[in-house]
Amino acid sequence: MKFAFVIFKYFPYGGAQRDMLRIARDCAARGHAVRIYTGQWRGDLPEGGIEVVCLPASGWFNHQRHQNLIEAIAARLREDEPDLVVGFNRMPGLDVYYTVDPCFIERAHRERGWLYRRSGRYRFFAASEKAVMGRESSCHILLLSEREKKIYQRWYHTPDERFHPLPPNIPLDAFAGIDRSEARNALRAEFGLPGSATVVLMVGSVFKRKGFDRTLRALASLPQPLRSNLWLLAVGEDRPNALMALARRLKVVDRLIIASGRADVPRLMMGSDLLVHAARSELAGLVLIEAMTAGLPVLVTDVCGYAEHVAAAGAGLVLPSPFDQGKMNAALARMLASPQERAQWGEAGRRYTAEIAARRSPTLEAELLEEIAREKRKGRGRD
Structure with a gap:
């Protein structure tokens, strides 16, 4: 046909x-x-x-x-x-x-x-x-x-x-063969970060619609012990000027890395510590399924259609509507302060997507x- x-x-x-x-x-x-x-x-x-x-x-x-x-x-x-x-x-x-x-x-x-x-x-x-x-x-x-x-x-x-x-379609092939330890080392080496750096990943085009500014504000609210070894990595297709200007106003520009859209997002996911997707509007959110497949814990707003899978899997935290910046600040602080919980959320997401892949x-x-x-x-x- x-x-x-x-x-x-x-x-x-x-x-x-x-x-x-x-x-x-x-x-x-x-x-x-x-x-x-x-x-x-x-x-x-x-x-x-x-x-x-x-x-x-x-x-x-x-x-x-x-x-x-x-x-x-x-x-x-x-x-x-x-x-x-x-x-x-x-x-x-x-x-x-x-x-x-x-x-x-x-x-x-x-x-x-x-x-x-x-x-x-x-x-x-x-x-x-x-x-x-x-x-x-x-x-x-x-x-x-x-x-x-x-x-x-x-x-x-x-x-x-x-x-x-x-x-949801589960992209198992995209993550096959990626070693998590190697991916972590490669990410930090590429961007000149310490080997012990905590990396929060944001992925998406049209930064404001995907809530990158909300994540910056949450970063700025963190207590110094959590912020001192933390970097935000923003990956996507958009003009960076507004995001960089906000980072300068919030005095966190040294904690922000902006990279244009790229084909190796699965490797970045495997090398990061947390995905944040505080979108203002998102019918589904393929990036959420990709993060769960990678075993990467997720912080997401409930306006995203696939946030229901994050909640069902127990793969992270879902922020309720209407959006409240204070609640997001607290949620980010909690996730960063607890490596053990992050590991549990990541494994729960990985199991959940593997089960869907086996049926679909x-x-x-x-x-x-x-x-x-x-x-x-x-x-x-x-x-």
């Missing part, structure tokens, strides 16, 4: 981007023709028979560029006639949507005023979401978070049968897409 994958922008280190490419590769390995349609591709092109089609998008505003890109993709799809269109961004014409973003209309009503909801940007993104989630749509939804399903249904009354809940097909999404494509063909009388 011919599978079309749609993602507005690809870069190598985003969670949605990595999921998209993993699923595309699984489909190609199962003998399907796979073509990825995008407006921007950064990084190496995939091998294994996967084709990438880059289409132009112009416009003064982000939503205008997205609209122009959608029109270009739709025109190309009419020419190519794939059996299934799988989207990683919301737009009309999808057969399947992989839920990588929280409900737009919920956030617009909770976080923005009435004037924003009269803007062209709001109308565009609301219409794109309705095209996927609306009751009249036939789009199937690959669901990463049960909590988000309830939110979507509150706004759109989306039928249950269109949702396909997915257990590694190509589950590809298998679901095949099933949906077959049903679509039957509906059109092509089988």
